[in-house]
Amino acid sequence: MTTTGPRPLRRLADIAVSELRHVSEKRATALAQMGIETVFDLITTYPRRYVDRTRQVDLSDLNVGEEIAIFAEVSKITSRRAQSGKAMVEATVSDGTDTIKIVFFNQVWRERQLSSGTQAMFFGKVTEYRGARQMTNPVVDVIVGASGVERDPSRVGRVVPIYPASGKAGFTSWEIGGFVEESLRRAGELSDPLDELLRQRNDLVTRSVAFTGIHAPSDLADVPPARRRLVFDEFLRLQLLLALRRSRIEREALGIQHAISPADLDIPPGGLSDDSHPLVHRFLAGHRFELTGAQRRALTAIFTDLASPRPMHRLLQGDVGSGKTVVALTAMLAVVDGGHQAALMAPTEVLAEQHVASLRADLEGLTIADPRVLGGVRPVNVQLLAGKLKAPERRRAIESISRGDVDIVVGTHALITDDVKFRSLGLVVIDEQHRFGVEQRSALRDKGRESSGALRDPDLLVMTATPIPRTAALVLFGDLDSTILDELPSGRRPITTAWAKSADDEAVAWAKVRSEVAAGHRAFVVCPLVEGSEKIEAASAVAERDRLASHELSGLNVGLLHGQMKDVEKEMTMERFRRGDLDVLVATTVIEVGVDIPEATVMIIEDAWRFGIAQLHQLRGRVGRSSLESFCYLFGEPSTPDGTTRLEALVASHDGFYLAEVDLELRGEGTLLGARQRGRSDLKLASLARDGELLTLARDVANQLVESSVNLADFPELVEELRLFIDEEEAAFLFKS
Numbered sequence: 001m002t003t004t005g006p007r008p009l010r011r012l013a014d015i016a017v018s019e020l021r022h023v024s025e026k027r028a029t030a031l032a033q034m035g036i037e038t039v040f041d042l043i044t045t046y047p048r049r050y051v052d053r054t055r056q057v058d059l060s061d062l063n064v065g066e067e068i069a070i071f072a073e074v075s076k077i078t079s080r081r082a083q084s085g086k087a088m089v090e091a092t093v094s095d096g097t098d099t100i101k102i103v104f105f106n107q108v109w110r111e112r113q114l115s116s117g118t119q120a121m122f123f124g125k126v127t128e129y130r131g132a133r134q135m136t137n138p139v140v141d142v143i144v145g146a147s148g149v150e151r152d153p154s155r156v157g158r159v160v161p162i163y164p165a166s167g168k169a170g171f172t173s174w175e176i177g178g179f180v181e182e183s184l185r186r187a188g189e190l191s192d193p194l195d196e197l198l199r200q201r202n203d204l205v206t207r208s209v210a211f212t213g214i215h216a217p218s219d220l221a222d223v224p225p226a227r228r229r230l231v232f233d234e235f236l237r238l239q240l241l242l243a244l245r246r247s248r249i250e251r252e253a254l255g256i257q258h259a260i261s262p263a264d265l266d267i268p269p270g271g272l273s274d275d276s277h278p279l280v281h282r283f284l285a286g287h288r289f290e291l292t293g294a295q296r297r298a299l300t301a302i303f304t305d306l307a308s309p310r311p312m313h314r315l316l317q318g319d320v321g322s323g324k325t326v327v328a329l330t331a332m333l334a335v336v337d338g339g340h341q342a343a344l345m346a347p348t349e350v351l352a353e354q355h356v357a358s359l360r361a362d363l364e365g366l367t368i369a370d371p372r373v374l375g376g377v378r379p380v381n382v383q384l385l386a387g388k389l390k391a392p393e394r395r396r397a398i399e400s401i402s403r404g405d406v407d408i409v410v411g412t413h414a415l416i417t418d419d420v421k422f423r424s425l426g427l428v429v430i431d432e433q434h435r436f437g438v439e440q441r442s443a444l445r446d447k448g449r450e451s452s453g454a455l456r457d458p459d460l461l462v463m464t465a466t467p468i469p470r471t472a473a474l475v476l477f478g479d480l481d482s483t484i485l486d487e488l489p490s491g492r493r494p495i496t497t498a499w500a501k502s503a504d505d506e507a508v509a510w511a512k513v514r515s516e517v518a519a520g521h522r523a524f525v526v527c528p529l530v531e532g533s534e535k536i537e538a539a540s541a542v543a544e545r546d547r548l549a550s551h552e553l554s555g556l557n558v559g560l561l562h563g564q565m566k567d568v569e570k571e572m573t574m575e576r577f578r579r580g581d582l583d584v585l586v587a588t589t590v591i592e593v594g595v596d597i598p599e600a601t602v603m604i605i606e607d608a609w610r611f612g613i614a615q616l617h618q619l620r621g622r623v624g625r626s627s628l629e630s631f632c633y634l635f636g637e638p639s640t641p642d643g644t645t646r647l648e649a650l651v652a653s654h655d656g657f658y659l660a661e662v663d664l665e666l667r668g669e670g671t672l673l674g675a676r677q678r679g680r681s682d683l684k685l686a687s688l689a690r691d692g693e694l695l696t697l698a699r700d701v702a703n704q705l706v707e708s709s710v711n712l713a714d715f716p717e718l719v720e721e722l723r724l725f726i727d728e729e730e731a732a733f734l735f736k737s
Contacts, residue, residue: 006191009207010720012183013040020182030171031179039183040724043211045176046230046685047161051121051143052220059098062126064133069123071095071143074114093122100126101134110140113172119144121162121173142172159217180215193717202697204229214685228694231686235475235698237725238683240718242478243699243706246313249479254456255311256426258338260303265296265330275367279333279380282366287326294487295323301483302331305459306427311445312459315477317467318485319656320621321492324463325355327485328429329362331461336368336380336407340426343444343458344410349386350570350590351431355410356384358596368407385411385420388567416443421450425458465621466614467656469664471688471695478699491627495603495620497651499634509633510552513602517556517583521601521628525586526619528607528636537588538564544606545586553584561587589615591622598626608634608650609643613663616650642666664689 015038018028028037036042051071059070072093082088082105089104089111102122104110114120124138141162163176190207192199199206205213205225210233213226264280267273273285284291291299298316305312318324332342344359346352359382366380383397383406400406404423409415425448448458462480473482500506513523525548527541541562549558559582561573570590577585578597585591589611603623608616616634624630634651638644649662688695705712712719723731 006189006208007187008191008193008717008720009040010717010724012043012187013038013724015039017042017179020179022182023179034171039187042176042179042183043187043215044684045163045180046214047163047177049162050217050220050223051160051162059093059095059100062098062100062133064126064128067123067125069121070100071119071121072100074116074118074120075099077111077114077116079108079111093120101129101132102138103129103134103136105137107137113142114140118142143174145172145174159220161215161217177215184211184215191717193715193721198701202232202701204232207233227685231691232694232698234683234686235691235695236702237722238475239478239695239699239702240705240712240722241726242475243702244712244722246479247706249313250310253311255309255459256338256340256456257309258306258335258340258426258459260307260334262300262303265291265299265303275377279337279366279368280330283330283333283363286365287362289323289326289489291326292323292485292487292489294318294485295327298327298483298485299330301481302327302461303334305481306331306334311457312461313480314461315473315480315482316461316463316485317473317482318463318465319467319488320465320618321488321625322485323489324465324485325358326362328431328461328463329359332408332427332429333366333380335426335459338426340424340458341401341404341406341422342408342427342429343415343422343425344408344429344431345415345444346410346412346431348590349388349412349567352384352386352410352412353567353571354595355431356382359408359410380408381406382408382410385409385414387412387414389414416447420447422447427459427461429461429463431463465618467617467660469657469660469688471692472660472664474695474699475683475688492624493627493629494654495624495630495632497620497632497634497654499608499647499651501637506633506635509602509604509631509635512631512633513553513584513604514556516601516631520580520599522577522580522582522597522599523584523602523604524591524600524619524622525584526591526603526605527586527588529589529610534563534588538562541586541588548584548586556583557581558584558586561585561590563588563590589619591619595622596625597622599628600625601628601630603630603632605632605634607636609636609638609640609647611646613646613649613659613666616646617656617659620650661689 016028017023017031017036017038018025019039023031031037031042034045036045049069051069057068057070059072062068062070070093072095075092075094077089077091079087079089086105087108089107091102091104091110091114092099093102102114120143121141122135122138123141124135126133126135128134143160143162161173161177163173163180190211192207194204198204205228207229210226210229213222214230217223217226261278261280264278264284267281267284268290269285269287271285273282275282277285302312302314302316305314316324316327318327328344332344335342344355346355363380363382367377368380369376370378381400383400385394385397385401389397397406398420401409402421402423409422414420425444428444428448430444445457445460449455462477468476498505498509500509516523525544527537527544529537541560545558545560549556559573559577561570565573573582573585574595576582580599600623603620605611605616605619611619620632623632634647638647645662645666649659653659686694705715705718709715
């Protein structure tokens, strides 16, 4: 690891951990199990907390009921079987002022880990047993091994970083820390890709100071500025990738310049209209609702994009019931009016079928000029393309699409199979984007380019009914322009939401179902999530339907919908529910999105605490889709504090964006960023929930760097770092020239 001059961070990714003195081949294999293969991986494995040994908490000062971290040495450890039959390990630890007993159940390996003489951090709740204080199953971080060898004796009495240890891989915190310290010592000074002026302007310490401050702080005050710089770096790399991708597309991609008339958006329902007017004009004149202000603003932005020679890349976020589908359909009609096709990709067949039914109903009576048909006019044609189609039916659909007889194609992943060809794909709409990856988005764009004689990209509109926190949107969709629908259509009323905590509360909910059905309305009952297969969940739904039909809902027409039913059965059930032949629909989460029954006014969610916030909010949104007063009842007693927080949040708010922020706090960003894009994940230290200010700063700096430098040519070291986090295909696209 010798080098002359400051060492670029990127170079540390080329050095295997096996080059460290105490890392044998066997230990290197064990480190790899923790995702640590290079020195770069090692120094970006950050402490999860610190022990300030200059301010020790004496054991003699501990009180029962406190949840606290203590630093102590093991003086005695034994194991035995408890009366319950559980394996039990008991350790007595001391800090020189007092002792406390530490008890572990079913963790027999603790006897080996905590042999006499080991010094460790114990984090847990202080309880009392037979008059003596103890901790049961605390979190343990070994600081000094039983041999008494600490990784750096000079740091006794100083701040000690605690690293994520791994019992499975066999590493303790102090061992990981030892590897990190050796890595930083041998790496020497790290070069900094950001110049001094940029660092000063944004209050950022140097790279070397940051890594020293995070791993070996002389004082806890060293940690915040170190963390600030390293979090900024993580966000900057992400934002640079997004800014570069956007810049490349803007400079190189050619779009279709659609002839658009924004004045068509001003037509109210019932306005003057005839066949001489554009499709958008005729559609809005015949639609049952007037556009909300938010819908009008969104469509104005979309129409501006469609009229541009550059392809649109826009994210349309809207809360449940805000009218995203109307916005998307209006945009698709504008494209169809110019002789092009539109494709709408949905994540499930149920949702795709719902879209087809809804679009056909909305477009009934609308015609388009087509000189190839008798009379020169035909209806606007909507075609489903999904796996359920039989071979002959699919073949006919594909032929119609390639000839241009189909104006709007609605499908699942079937849209991007090789045999699907468009005559002229002008607009791609992707619904529920969080369920798709970047690859599907690119595949549809490529199909559009292939169908264009001039090799022009179709416009792209990405929709989501799952509100995304602002910070997460900057990471997930930073390469897209963003539009938010923040109004509900006229006449919609907030849904009354209640948590039924007792049998009496549940009885009130079932009584409400009966009274609403008596008034001609309908109700949903969503069965709880069941661990296991979809088949098990379906069986649970069948049993619950049968139980409800003979007890709480006896005398009512109770239907059933679950994922194991055949498609034709699902369609028949939904149609019966829509017509009112069924009063109540007992269902699994197949109804989570896309189901629009204006007469449904009651939603009961059993064992609601098992569902995530976004899913609960979506399920609640299946009612309240008209001017009728609607109700949502959440059943069940949560088994975790997070479950309680989720239900309380849902009762307290109807704002999907607020709920998304609560969800982010509870779950962390890992679930949001898991399929962010191909390549390596780079958020090891940053938190979208806590570091929004730094994310915004990083985005601004990234945009400035990309705008001021072609391909970041002035920042070669930064480019090299970016290559760590993307695959070769994307690197070739971003950095070609």
